[in-house]
Amino acid sequence: MADKNNKSSIFVWEGKDKNGRLAKGELSSKSLALAKAELRKQGISPTKVRKKSINIGGRGKKIKPMDIALFTRQLATMTKAGVPMLQAFDITAEGMEKPAMKDLLGQIKNDVAGGTNLADSLRKHPKYFDELYCNLVHSGEQSGALESLLDRIATYKEKSEALKAKIKKAMNYPIAVMAVAFIVTGILLVKVVPQFEEVFAGFGAELPAFTQMVINISEVMQEWWYIVIFGFAIFIFVFRKLLERSQKARNKMDLFILKVPVIGQIIDKSAIARFARTLSTTFAAGVPLVEALDSVAGAAGNVLYREAAIKIKEDISTGQQLQFSMRNTNVFPSLAVQMVGIGEESGALDEMLDKVANYYEDEVDNMVDGLTSLMEPMIMVVLGTLVGGLIVAMYLPIFQLGSVV
Structure with a gap:
């Protein structure tokens, strides 16, 4: 209770100075009475003094x-x-x-x-x-x-924040492709396909299986589009909550992402960079290597590297060198292990870890730029396939009718 009573607060005040001019400002004090007393000492005649309301993380103003x-x-x-x-x-x-x-x-x-x-x-x-x-x-x-x-x-x-920004940039492109693909497909199914369906109704002939499948999907979308959107939103919400509350689900997601082409390599290299950067910073600050590895495990960002950091800590505790511990995990690339070995031998481990972090951060940067270039034609291919597939489905009956005639 004593600590709570001694805690200072910020007070907003208004009043008049020695010359009678209006003045206002803020003051740090332990109580309202002490705040007023302090103002009087400064020659201020307070007319209004109130405790400043704290609004950390208000709407639209969250601290990032x-x-x-x-x-x-x-x-x-x-x-x-x-x-x-x-x-x-x-x-x-x-x-x-x-x-x-x-x-x-x-x-x-x-x-x-x-x-x-x-x-x-x-x-x-x-x-x-x-x-x-x-x-x-x-x-x-x-x-x-x-x-x-x-x-x-x-x-x-x-x-660290620059690296996270690069990862988000890499993840945003596939999401953007999927979002654009869903939106374009939805518009075509709801607005365009029904126009063709009215034309096909007058043919009086059986439609090709591909065309009939697209029409069936279009009818479902027209009838139940709000349920489809609501169901998709519920799925995303439940999936996010599952990741927030279940460590097991997060671990499986971490391992799955590492297997995704291109994206997995970016996440993998970023985890190595984060491992080296954190270990370099803590070790250079004078934190013992064993204790530093606790911080590394907490900042790993991926279950594979978190478990590797814990395993390395156990090995280091028994007197094993860092380079051999890293090699035994079968997680770190040979280049990173060799550079750490050079750092241990030369007595400049923090500097060499810093070089490892810089190297893999540059690798991530290059791969993200490469992914950006790759995704531009990928968007065209995905959209072209979807739109082209729907067009072919709609024109197949017309082609068949022309061949019969």
Whole structure:
């Protein structure tokens, strides 16, 4: 209860200064009475003082990982330039466009101003600052090298978010192809095929099987289109909930994605890059290798590499070298294992892991660009096949009628 009572809050105030001019602003204080007393000390006659409402993650203004990456970079830059921590928070918050982000930084600043260390202040917001982030900040505070650690964390967050953006870009193209294909097919079945069906009704002859199948599908779509759309939406909703709540389902999905042509290779290389980047960052921060592998497992992003990190941790605990542990998992490519081996032998493991991460991030970048080029003709092929198939189905009876005549 004592901690709760000592927690500072932000108060919004309005009043008049010593010269009688209207003034307003914000003030951090532990209570309304103390806020008013502080204003009077500053020569302000308060007319209105109220606690500022906190609205983190409001509609349309949710805090995204890239916002956290931007904040980390700005904080790292200012602390490295010698700007005091509290002032750095004020400057950073002022430059943020999202009110939710301003409020989040205000809460962290208040905790720090109240005597809480930065790592513990960040831990109060696990939605935005994960265990790895907080542990690295804690290491920086303990070692007295917070400035350099923040710079390293900023680089890690920027690289991680850039990699995630590339993965999303790679995944969006197949989804776009499928969406366009469904929309075009639906329009043709509901609007175009019925026109041909009226013409065929006057033929008085049996239609080809392919044509009849398309007409049957068209009739179902005309009659039950809302049920088809609703059913598809329900399927997507249930599938997403299943992935959110079932670790087993997520694991199976992770393994399935790795087997998908092209996409699987991109996910695989991105997982290697994430593994190397996380291990490089934590190891360079002075975290023991065994403990660092816990963070690596948590940030792996794929069950195959998460289990590999856990297996490597067990091997390292028994005194085995990292390169041999990685090779024994049969997950990592020979190039990554050899580069790690060179890093171990030369005593520059963090630098070599950083090179591994850069190499595979570049590979992902190139593969995503290649996929983009590949998907453009793929869209044409898919749409051409669908539209062409429907046209052939509609004209088959006319061709047959012409041959009879």
